[in-house]
Amino acid sequence: MTKKKLLLNIFGPILSVVVLLGLWQAIVVWGNVAPYIAPKPWDAIRAVTSNWSTLAPLTWWTIKETIYGYLVGAFLGAFLGVVLNKIPLMQRVLYPLLILTQAIPIIALAPPLVMILGFGVMPKVVIVAWIVFFPVTVSVLDGLNHVDKDLMTLAKVFGANSMRRFVVLEMPAAITQLFSGLKIGATYAVTGAIIGELAASSGSSLALYQRSASGSLDAAGVYGTTLLMTAIGIIWFLLVVGAEYLATPWQRRSTARQWRRGAKPVLTNN
Amino acid sequence: MSSSSILELRGISKTFASTTALSPLDLDIERGSFVSIVGPSGCGKSTLFNILSGLIQPDNGSISLEDQNVIGATGHVGYMLQKDLLVPWRTVLGNITLGARLKGKVGPEDKEQAMGFAQKYGLGEFLHHYPSALSGGMRQRVALMRTLATNHQLLLLDEPFGALDAQTRFEMQQWLLQVWRDTQRTVLFITHDVDEAVFLSDRVLVMSPRPGRVVDDLRVDLPRPRTLDTLVSPAFTDLKSRVLHQLHRERGA
Amino acid sequence: MKRNFLSISVAGAVMALSSITVLSASTLASASTLTAVKFVYDFPGPDMEIIPVVVAEKEGFFKANGLNVSVEFPPSTSSTTQLLTTGSGDIGFITTSDMAVAVEAKAPVISVANYSMTNNWGLFAKPGSTLTLAGLKGKKIFSWGDTWTNAMIPFVLKKAHLKASDITIVTGSNDTPLLMKGTIDFTTSTTNYAIPGITEATKSAPVGIVGAAAGVPNVPVWVYAVTHNYANQHGKNVRGFLKAIKAATIWASQHKAKAVADFMAAYPKSGYSKFYSTKGWALTVPLLTNAAGKYFVQTNKQWTTLATALKSVNLIKSVPAPSTYYTNKFLP
Ligand SMILES: Nc1ncnc2c1ncn2[C@@H]1O[C@H](COP(=O)(O)OP(=O)(O)OP(=O)(O)O)[C@@H](O)[C@H]1O
Ligand SMILES: [Mg+2]
Numbered sequence: 001m002t003k004k005k006l007l008l009n010i011f012g013p014i015l016s017v018v019v020l021l022g023l024w025q026a027i028v029v030w031g032n033v034a035p036y037i038a039p040k041p042w043d044a045i046r047a048v049t050s051n052w053s054t055l056a057p058l059t060w061w062t063i064k065e066t067i068y069g070y071l072v073g074a075f076l077g078a079f080l081g082v083v084l085n086k087i088p089l090m091q092r093v094l095y096p097l098l099i100l101t102q103a104i105p106i107i108a109l110a111p112p113l114v115m116i117l118g119f120g121v122m123p124k125v126v127i128v129a130w131i132v133f134f135p136v137t138v139s140v141l142d143g144l145n146h147v148d149k150d151l152m153t154l155a156k157v158f159g160a161n162s163m164r165r166f167v168v169l170e171m172p173a174a175i176t177q178l179f180s181g182l183k184i185g186a187t188y189a190v191t192g193a194i195i196g197e198l199a200a201s202s203g204s205s206l207a208l209y210q211r212s213a214s215g216s217l218d219a220a221g222v223y224g225t226t227l228l229m230t231a232i233g234i235i236w237f238l239l240v241v242g243a244e245y246l247a248t249p250w251q252r253r254s255t256a257r258q259w260r261r262g263a264k265p266v267l268t269n270n
Numbered sequence: 271m272s273s274s275s276i277l278e279l280r281g282i283s284k285t286f287a288s289t290t291a292l293s294p295l296d297l298d299i300e301r302g303s304f305v306s307i308v309g310p311s312g313c314g315k316s317t318l319f320n321i322l323s324g325l326i327q328p329d330n331g332s333i334s335l336e337d338q339n340v341i342g343a344t345g346h347v348g349y350m351l352q353k354d355l356l357v358p359w360r361t362v363l364g365n366i367t368l369g370a371r372l373k374g375k376v377g378p379e380d381k382e383q384a385m386g387f388a389q390k391y392g393l394g395e396f397l398h399h400y401p402s403a404l405s406g407g408m409r410q411r412v413a414l415m416r417t418l419a420t421n422h423q424l425l426l427l428d429e430p431f432g433a434l435d436a437q438t439r440f441e442m443q444q445w446l447l448q449v450w451r452d453t454q455r456t457v458l459f460i461t462h463d464v465d466e467a468v469f470l471s472d473r474v475l476v477m478s479p480r481p482g483r484v485v486d487d488l489r490v491d492l493p494r495p496r497t498l499d500t501l502v503s504p505a506f507t508d509l510k511s512r513v514l515h516q517l518h519r520e521r522g523a
Numbered sequence: 524m525k526r527n528f529l530s531i532s533v534a535g536a537v538m539a540l541s542s543i544t545v546l547s548a549s550t551l552a553s554a555s556t557l558t559a560v561k562f563v564y565d566f567p568g569p570d571m572e573i574i575p576v577v578v579a580e581k582e583g584f585f586k587a588n589g590l591n592v593s594v595e596f597p598p599s600t601s602s603t604t605q606l607l608t609t610g611s612g613d614i615g616f617i618t619t620s621d622m623a624v625a626v627e628a629k630a631p632v633i634s635v636a637n638y639s640m641t642n643n644w645g646l647f648a649k650p651g652s653t654l655t656l657a658g659l660k661g662k663k664i665f666s667w668g669d670t671w672t673n674a675m676i677p678f679v680l681k682k683a684h685l686k687a688s689d690i691t692i693v694t695g696s697n698d699t700p701l702l703m704k705g706t707i708d709f710t711t712s713t714t715n716y717a718i719p720g721i722t723e724a725t726k727s728a729p730v731g732i733v734g735a736a737a738g739v740p741n742v743p744v745w746v747y748a749v750t751h752n753y754a755n756q757h758g759k760n761v762r763g764f765l766k767a768i769k770a771a772t773i774w775a776s777q778h779k780a781k782a783v784a785d786f787m788a789a790y791p792k793s794g795y796s797k798f799y800s801t802k803g804w805a806l807t808v809p810l811l812t813n814a815a816g817k818y819f820v821q822t823n824k825q826w827t828t829l830a831t832a833l834k835s836v837n838l839i840k841s842v843p844a845p846s847t848y849y850t851n852k853f854l855p
Pocket of ligand 2 (some may be wrong): 315
């Protein structure tokens with residue numbers, strides 16, 4: 001990556017966030033919006049920082065719910081994608097069922113989950129996993145369905161069994177698609193955790209904190225927690241993007257990284 | 271035929287539903303020879319390769335490769351298509367050793383062999399490049415290296431240079447001859463390009479339209495190594511016109 | 524204290540749409556001569572406490588006072604005052620704690636009439652179980668997570684001599700099934716919601732500790748509120764609205780069955796059974812008048828008591844003059 005590109009990659013997003021905050025500030029100030037309706041951005045941020053000792057443990061809970069649910073959803077999703085691809089019958093039987101799971105409004109799913117799983121971290125994990133697995137399944141299935149048929153034929157001619165064909169060719173071939181599903185899932189994961197928290201919480205949670213802020217007409221608190229939830233979502237998304245970056249070097253590099261010590265650097269001509 | 275045959279086909283035929291792709295076909299291929307197959311589109315050339323590689327079963331006949339019956343079995347020939355089918359996530363080295371990986375682990379000797387091939391045939395600098403960084407000609411070279419690295423005596427090349435521009439194609443042809451001479455493999459080579467067939471081969475087989483059978487079997491005795499001069503020699507032109515006439519007659523018939 | 528908005532927010536949204544058509548259809552003919560008023564409920568979906576408004580519409584009390592009232596439901600609890608200040612609603616139905624919080628946040632709203640007169644909030648448990656303040660320690664208590672409940676729980680703890688960490692507060696979307704299953708020990712609610720709900724599920728009345736027994740201040744729970752602007756510019760509408768509501772409330776107290784039928788007809792998909800609404804309305808009626816049998820009348824004392832109480836549990840920072848909260852000048 002050139003230096004210019006790097007700067008653009010870093011400052012581009014920062015600039016857009018600054019512009020957004022500026023716009024927000026402008027609307028609140030010029031529109032004469034009352035502080036109990038919408039706060040100025042800085043007040044929203046301060047509502048988080050000045051209550052950080054209360055918010056930190058709640059944020060940590062939400063992060064845990066998000067990550068656990070996400071991991072469960074991602075593995076389940078990838079597994080289902082493979083099953084659907086490998087067992088054509090399953091595609092007939094299971095696929096409509098999977099679509100059905102996504103047609104159920106999550107908000108309606110939450111109360112029965114609480115009945116079954118209680119007030120702890122479990123129902124949130126299930127909701128997040130429920131949201132995350134689907135795009136992952138669809139993308140993995142798509143990826144596997146679009147592996148070059150001729151390549152698979154060639155592998156057969158080379159005498160590879162189906163297990164090797166899967167591990168060596170199909171799995172890596174689907175990885176680009178897999179990450180597009182993982183990224184979609186990453187953006188939704190926090191939403192799932194928050195819906196779960198709204199549906200049921202023991203003690204406190206970010207969602208409940210926000211609800212009582214809303215009840216107290218503390219708009220700064222409401223917007224502040226929203227910013228906090230958004231930040232969790234964005235950071236998680238960026239981590240997934242980072243994982244993609246490391247896992248698919250061929251998408252943006254012309255040569256492989258040389259990890260071995262003493263390996264000669266390889267000259268590129270482009 | 272002779273004891274130097276590596277491959278013997280007897281009475282091989284194949285019918286798909288209502289289309290007869292191959293009518294009974296007999297063929298002997300000499301060890302270490304370079305044999306081209308030309309014929310109109312759809313006459314069953316690729317079908318023949320698919321039968322040889324074990325991807326599909328013939329309806330009748332027998333195949334003996336190095337005195338082994340290989341009908342319906344895979345993993346005994348090198349195979350290469352017009353599409354290079356390089357995997358984008360493996361480097362040049364990784365692609366050359368793909369055959370080894372597909373049969374198990376890539377051992378140090380596989381790597382050494384691959385690096386040897388790459389070094390020798392102009393890919394040394396690109397060992398750790400991903401295919402996306404390579405030109406079309408280089409990609410075909412890697413694909414051929416991969417085919418060679420499977421260490422099978424018989425190589426089936428199905429229009430490998432069909433997608434290359436004329437300039438690159440000529441370079442690739444000369445390069446292929448060099449590789450063939452060095453490695454002493456037996457090559458069966460499908461092409462639509464009569465110049466290419468005559469330029470490369472010891473023998474050119476001309477096939478009839480569907481159902482395919484061999485209607486002419488030409489010996490090409492042009493001296494090797496073949497160069498640009500070969501292409502303009504009268505002997506080359508004679509052979510070429512014979513193949514073309516044969517093809518044309520068959521097509522017109 | 525009502526059913527959580529999550530469980531019925533979807534239904535509520537549908538309701539909000541359908542209700543507008545239901546209510547305005549009957550008044551379409553004379554709509555042009557009537558003054559339009561937007562009433563905003565305290566909750567995302569309708570329940571029997573809205574009966575005075577429904578009856579005022581169905582039985583023609585609004586029309587008689589020159590009003591064409593449409594009903595809106597807020598997207599979440601405790602957002603009604605915000606809807607008033609942004610002009611999305613004219614007259615709102617809110618809890619007194621919402622009112623106190625709004626004044627604290629300098630939202631220009633004012634309460635124009637009490638809905639109920641006493642605090643009927645408390646703790647409830649399954650029929651046959653023991654529920655005492657002394658036995659609260661270590662128990663799981665359900666909360667709706669709304670401002671009113673947040674305000675009341677500290678008083679219960681104070682009376683029981685417990686710390687916040689002595690009990691577990693859990694929030695959810697519906698308390699009754701959790702109570703039945705034993706997932707929670709007690710729930711928090713008001714008599715007119717808790718008793719019908721638990722009775723419906725168990726066929727017998729719940730046990731409860733309510734009002735003074737639970738240590739909570741005896742103040743009205745719900746009021747009607749408007750913005751200062753609306754009070755200044757449309758006092759006539761406020762007066763007319765309260766007049767119609769008073770007449771409707773009296774009518775609905777005398778014709779309980781018919782009133783519930785009006786409610787069920789206006790909101791056939793409210794999610795509440797006829798049993799629930801009938802019982803709920805019967806329990807609501809006695810709450811609506813003070814000791815002297817008067818409707819609506821607010822007092823300095825009620826607001827001072829509420830503000831002092833809320834300050835003592837840190838929900839507000841200062842206790843303003845009671846007149847900041849209310850006016851009785853629009854009472855019929
Ligand atoms: N799997 C199959 N099922 C049915 N028909 C097939 C199948 N494979 C090939 N054919 C038919 O068999 C005939 C021969 O096909 P083949 O691919 O061998 O031709 P080809 O000589 O390689 O042609 P080209 O020069 O265009 O590549 C064609 O008519 C083709 O449609
Ligand atoms: Mg072909």
